[in-house]
Amino acid sequence: MLIVADENIPLLDAFFGDIGEIRRVTGRTLSREQVQDADILLVRSVTRVNRELLEGSRVRFVGTATIGTDHIDLEWLQAKGIGFAAAPGCNASSVAEYVLSVVSLFAERRGLDDWTSLTVGIVGVGNVGGQLAQCLERLGFEVRLCDPPRQEREPGAEPPFVSLAEALECDVVTLHTPLTRHQPHATWHMVSDPELALIGADQLLINGGRGEVVDSEALTRRLEQADAPLVALDVWEHEPGISPDLVDKVWMATPHVAGYSLEGKMQGTEMVYRALCQFLGLPIRKKAGQFLPEPAVSKVSFTSSAEEDEAIRTALRVCYDPRRDDARLRLAMRGNPEQRAVAFDLLRQDYPVRRECSSLKVQLKGTSKSLQDGFRALGCKLKI
Ligand SMILES: NC(=O)C1=CN([C@@H]2O[C@H](COP(=O)(O)OP(=O)(O)OC[C@H]3O[C@@H](n4cnc5c(N)ncnc54)[C@H](O)[C@@H]3O)[C@@H](O)[C@H]2O)C=CC1
Numbered sequence: 001m002l003i004v005a006d007e008n009i010p011l012l013d014a015f016f017g018d019i020g021e022i023r024r025v026t027g028r029t030l031s032r033e034q035v036q037d038a039d040i041l042l043v044r045s046v047t048r049v050n051r052e053l054l055e056g057s058r059v060r061f062v063g064t065a066t067i068g069t070d071h072i073d074l075e076w077l078q079a080k081g082i083g084f085a086a087a088p089g090c091n092a093s094s095v096a097e098y099v100l101s102v103v104s105l106f107a108e109r110r111g112l113d114d115w116t117s118l119t120v121g122i123v124g125v126g127n128v129g130g131q132l133a134q135c136l137e138r139l140g141f142e143v144r145l146c147d148p149p150r151q152e153r154e155p156g157a158e159p160p161f162v163s164l165a166e167a168l169e170c171d172v173v174t175l176h177t178p179l180t181r182h183q184p185h186a187t188w189h190m191v192s193d194p195e196l197a198l199i200g201a202d203q204l205l206i207n208g209g210r211g212e213v214v215d216s217e218a219l220t221r222r223l224e225q226a227d228a229p230l231v232a233l234d235v236w237e238h239e240p241g242i243s244p245d246l247v248d249k250v251w252m253a254t255p256h257v258a259g260y261s262l263e264g265k266m267q268g269t270e271m272v273y274r275a276l277c278q279f280l281g282l283p284i285r286k287k288a289g290q291f292l293p294e295p296a297v298s299k300v301s302f303t304s305s306a307e308e309d310e311a312i313r314t315a316l317r318v319c320y321d322p323r324r325d326d327a328r329l330r331l332a333m334r335g336n337p338e339q340r341a342v343a344f345d346l347l348r349q350d351y352p353v354r355r356e357c358s359s360l361k362v363q364l365k366g367t368s369k370s371l372q373d374g375f376r377a378l379g380c381k382l383k384i
């Protein structure tokens with residue numbers, strides 16, 4: 001059995017080596033010829049999987065080691081009877097930690113002693129938005145949730161869902177919707193001139209979903225105005241050929257790596273492996289956890305003199321500080337368009353190991369119950 005797989009899927013040999021022969025390919029440039037003789041195709045978000053790629057091939061199962069599926073023509077796969085699996089929720093914690101870290105930097109920039117005084121509007125309350133909401137609420141933030149598809153399915157939800165306009169009143173607005181184009185509540189350019197006009201200079205807009213959810217030309221125009229909000233973009237229109245002008249204008253610019261924790265990526269591989277085993281009728285023998293290495297930083301310690309917010313933010317940034325990715329992306333924006341696109345993909349391909357808060361043991365000596373609860377909300381292991 002031939003498995004054609006994106007070279008950027010971690011642990012390919014460990015998970016799939018005894019299922020079939022693996023042919024590693026560059027996902028961004030995968031061609032029809034490279035998949036013609038494949039039985040199984042494993043991709044990431046950078047490969048468009050559709051009729052043009054697969055017509056006439058032997059492929060009978062496609063797996064994407066990602067949450068998002070906007071790069072896959074699901075209808076066509078179904079019509080052709082080709083099996084499919086994604087990895088829902090695999091890197092949700094990673095994205096939530098990215099948002100928390102960005103919010104902590106925003107609070108510092110605003111000179112806030114208590115970061116939980118910020119209100120947070122979450123747009124798209126699925127695996128990522130839901131996990132983020134839970135964590136923020138446990139930390140003591142006031143959160144507003146906007147998710148029209150869920151609102152329709154759950155009319156009596158408590159607290160009630162809010163509209164996009166109401167979410168845009170919050171100090172921080174963070175987008176976690178899928179990219180959709182042809183269905184009710186489609187998200188393509190969901191945030192454009194009218195929505196951007198609703199947020200002002202004291203606010204922060206984060207996009208951790210897909211670049212095309214925000215109209216980047218409208219955003220560029222808005223960022224030229226005196227009362228523009230701060231913006232943190234992890235995802236961009238036209239990746240990898242993103243706009244250097246927009247990078248220049250946003251406050252925090254990262255190269256689509258919010259979900260790039262080692263845990264998140266390895267869980268993505270595991271979920272596709274499990275689905276493939278099920279498809280082929282094979283026993284499931286492996287788990288991502290058995291391959292996770294020891295983290296570089298495994299323990300941090302706080303004493304009774306630790307200031308609460310400060311302690312949480314320090315631990316968060318031990319795991320992930322987006323300023324490093326921001327600096328690297330800005331450097332990568334030098335050069336001509338072709339060089340910039342290559343550099344964008346390279347930043348993602350050669351991404352340093354990043355571990356989630358769950359890998360961190362936190363020792364607390366004589367600290368308050370609310371600080372302990374705060375670390376529990378982050379998913380850290382506590383030693384009290
Ligand atoms: N930046 C990154 O590295 C990553 C980005 N993502 C993106 O985040 C998206 C969301 O991930 P999950 O939460 O796991 O997906 P999910 O499918 O669990 O949740 C998405 C939620 O968005 C809601 N939604 C759909 N249309 C909406 C609209 N117009 N307004 C508000 N809400 C709407 C859905 O009802 C659903 O509850 C993925 O589809 C993917 O594109 C995912 C992982 C990493």
Ligand SMILES: O=C(O)C(=O)[C@H](O)COP(=O)(O)O
Nearest residue numbers: 044045046066067068259260
């Ligand atoms: O899981 C998703 O959805 C994501 O956005 C991934 O983090 C994207 O990673 P790549 O597939 O582009 O490596």
